[in-house]
Amino acid sequence: MTETLFLTSDDVAGLAEIDEFVDAVRDGYRQRGLGAPAKPRTTLVNDEPAGMLTSYSAILPETGAMGGYMYPAGFSAGDAWFMTPLFDAETGEPLALIDGASMNPFKTGAAGAVGLDALAREDATSLALIGTGAQARGQLKAAMTVRDIETVWVYSPTKENRESFAGEMNEAYDASVAAVASSAAAVEDADIVITATTASEPVFDGDLLKDGAHVTAMGQYHPKKRELDATTIARSTYVPDLRERATSDAGSFLLAMESGDVTEEDIHAELGEVVAGEKPGRESAEEITVFDSGGTGIETVASAYMLYQKACEDGLGSTISFSPASEALTGE
Incomplete structure (x- = not known):
């Protein structure tokens, strides 16, 4: 038998x-850039009841951990x-089994x-x-740690949602956060554009992006999910989290x-590859860049191990x- 730590969502x-989280995930991607194994998500779709079962994994040798995510979504629940x-x-x-709900955003x-x-x-x-859900909150909070953001324009189709979100974020951060009536109004003067939606059609016109803008799209984890239009992709230096994922489930x-x-x-x-210095990132002030973040085991393992270590320290x-296979198979 092996004793394994179980951490609830409330524990973490x-x-x-x-x-x-940002430091741990950055190091995870650096390891990936140097050859650490990781595979895109695998999704099994069920028709009745409608739902999907998703999993993905990664090994981070320098961190000393491996694992990933498995989750059902939809179905009758x-x-x-x-x-x-x-x-x-x-x-x-096995080191730990963690309920990933609270760490997800x-x-x-x-x-x-x-x-x-x-x-x-x-x-x-x-x-x-673009977006005002839990993932949008996580994206904004993390973005604030890597750039000195002074102005945030928020858009979602529901006026009440965008205004409530903007008001809350305006109190939470030093930046000026305002709701706007269209995605065009949000995007056209922005240095950074973050899309955090479940959209199946583009959420803004790529012609509106100003020279030098950066776009992070995190809702493109299925061939039918499409936050960005072809104009945005064609105008940009395109960087996915995993190259293999770009041609399998990166809808845009x-x-x-x-x-x-x-x-x-x-x-x-x-x-x-960019984080590890194996490939260049931005090479000019006028360049438009896109990071397509569909989700991988890299950020999951990196974050989970960081939380595991802190949980061990705090008891x-x-x-x-868990029984090892040798014991389970032989009964000895």
């Missing part, structure tokens, strides 16, 4: 600051549960911030945020390829037992 909620198994990268022994926000930091102009101070890039606006050769680099969680 508030356990780490957002900059700690109409909800999702994020299970995060974490293993020792040297021995393979923060580890995803951290991935967005790492991409932003690697690709956005250093002097970027204005930000357009896939549709831009189908329309003939780009080819697979237009994938500039993976984020990890949090309970233990559960």
